[in-house]
Amino acid sequence: MKELVIISGKGGSGKTTVSASFASLAKNSVISDCDVDAPNMHILMKPEKTLTHDFHSGLLAEIDQDKCTSCGLCYEYCRFDAIDKSTDKSGKTIYRIDELKCEGCSLCDYVCQANAIKLSTPKRGVWMESDTKYGPMIHALLDAGGENSGKLVSLVKSKARVKARDDNADVLLVDGPPGVGCPVIASISGADLLLVVTEPTQSGKHDMERVIHLADSFKMRVAVCINKWDINPEVSAEIDRVAKENGAMSVGRIRYDRSVPRILSEGKIIVEQDGEVSSDIKQVWRDVSRTLKS
Amino acid sequence: MLIAIASGKGGTGKTTVACNLARIAKTPVTLLDCDVEEPNDAFFIGGDLIDQTDVSIETPSVNDQLCTKCGVCSDFCKYNAIITLPKKVIVYDEMCHSCGGWIVCPHDAITTNPKKLGEISIFRNGETTLVQGQLKIGNVMSPQLISSVKKHISVNGLNIIDAPPGNTCPAIEAVDGVDYVVLVTEPTPFGLHDLKLSVALLERRALRFGVMINRSDIGDDGVEKFCDAKGIPILARIPNDMRIARAYSMGDTVVQSIPEYADLFRQLMSRIEGNA
Numbered sequence: 001m002k003e004l005v006i007i008s009g010k011g012g013s014g015k016t017t018v019s020a021s022f023a024s025l026a027k028n029s030v031i032s033d034c035d036v037d038a039p040n041m042h043i044l045m046k047p048e049k050t051l052t053h054d055f056h057s058g059l060l061a062e063i064d065q066d067k068c069t070s071c072g073l074c075y076e077y078c079r080f081d082a083i084d085k086s087t088d089k090s091g092k093t094i095y096r097i098d099e100l101k102c103e104g105c106s107l108c109d110y111v112c113q114a115n116a117i118k119l120s121t122p123k124r125g126v127w128m129e130s131d132t133k134y135g136p137m138i139h140a141l142l143d144a145g146g147e148n149s150g151k152l153v154s155l156v157k158s159k160a161r162v163k164a165r166d167d168n169a170d171v172l173l174v175d176g177p178p179g180v181g182c183p184v185i186a187s188i189s190g191a192d193l194l195l196v197v198t199e200p201t202q203s204g205k206h207d208m209e210r211v212i213h214l215a216d217s218f219k220m221r222v223a224v225c226i227n228k229w230d231i232n233p234e235v236s237a238e239i240d241r242v243a244k245e246n247g248a249m250s251v252g253r254i255r256y257d258r259s260v261p262r263i264l265s266e267g268k269i270i271v272e273q274d275g276e277v278s279s280d281i282k283q284v285w286r287d288v289s290r291t292l293k294s
Numbered sequence: 295m296l297i298a299i300a301s302g303k304g305g306t307g308k309t310t311v312a313c314n315l316a317r318i319a320k321t322p323v324t325l326l327d328c329d330v331e332e333p334n335d336a337f338f339i340g341g342d343l344i345d346q347t348d349v350s351i352e353t354p355s356v357n358d359q360l361c362t363k364c365g366v367c368s369d370f371c372k373y374n375a376i377i378t379l380p381k382k383v384i385v386y387d388e389m390c391h392s393c394g395g396w397i398v399c400p401h402d403a404i405t406t407n408p409k410k411l412g413e414i415s416i417f418r419n420g421e422t423t424l425v426q427g428q429l430k431i432g433n434v435m436s437p438q439l440i441s442s443v444k445k446h447i448s449v450n451g452l453n454i455i456d457a458p459p460g461n462t463c464p465a466i467e468a469v470d471g472v473d474y475v476v477l478v479t480e481p482t483p484f485g486l487h488d489l490k491l492s493v494a495l496l497e498r499r500a501l502r503f504g505v506m507i508n509r510s511d512i513g514d515d516g517v518e519k520f521c522d523a524k525g526i527p528i529l530a531r532i533p534n535d536m537r538i539a540r541a542y543s544m545g546d547t548v549v550q551s552i553p554e555y556a557d558l559f560r561q562l563m564s565r566i567e568g569n570a
Contacts, residue, residue, distance in 0.1 A: 009332050011304010011459045016484065037460035038302040038488040059372060079394050081441070100466050100499070105372055105393030142462060144495040149462045150434065178304040178459055179331035182434035202545040203309065203334035210332060213431045231536075232543035258534070261512035265482050 002292045003172045005191040009207030011178035013199045014227035019175035020044040021271040021281045023134045028170045032160035033139040034153045034187035035177040047130030055125045057148040059104030067116035074108035100145040153186035200235040212246045222248040228256035251287040254280040296453040298472040302488030304459035306478045307508035312456035313338035314559045322421045322451035328440045328468040329458040330427035337545035341419025349442045350408035351392035356383045360403035370398045412439045437467040461491045474570035475503035481513035509534040530562040
């Protein structure tokens with residue numbers, strides 16, 4: 001079983017469009033959406049028979065107002081600005097935890113003299129096991145403002161890997177998140193190949209370079225595909241050059257076509273229909289699958 | 295005034311909106327690029343680099359002479375950043391959240407080292423100041439860097455925050471405390487899905503916001519219907535114009551390459567001011 005992770009650095013470059021097409025082209029794959037912040041694969045894959053599991057992770061502090069003496073030590077020590085200070089009607093200072101900022105380090109509990117801090121492991125989101133017409137899919141959704149997205153990504157990946165091994169899948173296809181931070185690092189770990197889907201813009205080029213450097217630090221193989229390449233052929237040429245200089249291989253280009261957003265809006269996968277963009281993506285898949293096997 | 299340009303989905307046009315609003319502003323403007331994982335505003339704003347500083351966080355450093363390998367620090371650490379072995383304590387800097395928990399050491403054996411998180415660069419171009427945060431590759435603590443970028447919010451004029459994509463810690467850090475949020479989206483099922491997540495987050499934070507639809511003539515009318523039903527104001531619609539895509543690809547602002555769009559961004563600004 002080979003593991004392919006599709007990332008981009010810059011958001012909106014076409015990761016999900018390409019990932020869903022690959023899922024339809026791959027004969028025997030397990031699909032995984034690791035953009036748990038803003039997942040979109042399910043819109044195209046239409047997963048069914050979903051088994052949903054709660055995702056609990058990390059710690060969250062809460063202040064017991066009956067025990068709190070308003071000494072302010074927690075407020076003073078918290079490095080995440082996660083303790084809100086206010087004054088009630090009687091003039092007493094009230095401290096409350098900002099749930100979306102608390103990193104669960106428990107230092108407030110350590111410094112509290114009144115034993116007023118309660119720590120719990122809250123539900124941060126859900127993860128799901130589903131079937132699609134192109135194979136099993138493991139995906140997740142973090143609650144709005146949920147912490148620990150990196151941990152949820154790691155969980156989704158490990159479950160997807162188990163599924164891929166159990167099913168004797170040839171490939172595990174992972175739709176990754178944008179950026180170069182915590183969720184991206186969690187999603188690329190252990191991959192056989194990273195496919196960077198980029199676009200021919202200065203931003204696309206810059207962001208691609210940053211993800212390639214990230215991949216380098218994990219000594220991973222990287223392939224690059226330029227989406228909507230004909231919007232700016234000169235920048236596309238620059239991207240190919242920069243990719244090559246950074247040790248990444250080019251695996252083809254996908255042209256711009258106004259009909260793509262309309263097809264996606266109908267909830268259809270591009271390669272399910274004939275057309276120039278469809279042929280371009282099929283060519284990229286041939287190159288990527290050859291590289292994966294090599 | 296402090297506004298943030300945000301979006302659940304990446305690539306919807308946050309940078310385009312932020313940079314073009316900065317360009318048409320009548321007052322001095324401070325643009326804060328808080329997409330620290332992939333900052334791009336500098337391509338569009340340019341100008342002279344006037345300052346660059348490293349941003350560091352503290353990570354623990356264990357003094358082997360004083361350390362008794364008691365394990366209190368590693369038991370305390372919730373991020374597996376400190377491991378106590380029989381003869382040695384190992385600190386994994388990349389796992390450390392810099393929570394300050396090293397004070398638990400009963401033997402005063404822990405001091406701290408600065409660890410570079412990234413850098414803040416300040417550019418000036420006429421009346422526009424760009425404050426850009428850029429995360430060092432391999433780091434995971436983007437919220438701390440975003441918080442450092444936000445220390446540069448100016449007391450005068452207009453401040454525009456270009457937020458990172460998503461709906462988790464970095465996005466929350468970027469939009470917290472602003473007067474108004476512009477959610478940029480595109481009229482596709484992807485855009486709509488992620489817009490709904492962003493709306494839920496902003497409602498939870500009790501922030502005021504409106505929606506701007508980019509490439510408004512592609513896709514479908516799902517976003518329009520959702521905003522209608524929720525009573526969310528649609529602040530502007532930018533059409534899918536190949537000239538805009540070309541300008542963006544070269545790092546040019548729309549209002550400078552295609553002046554006929556200046557009015558659209560001016561109207562957007564006045565609607566933001568009217569709603570904030």
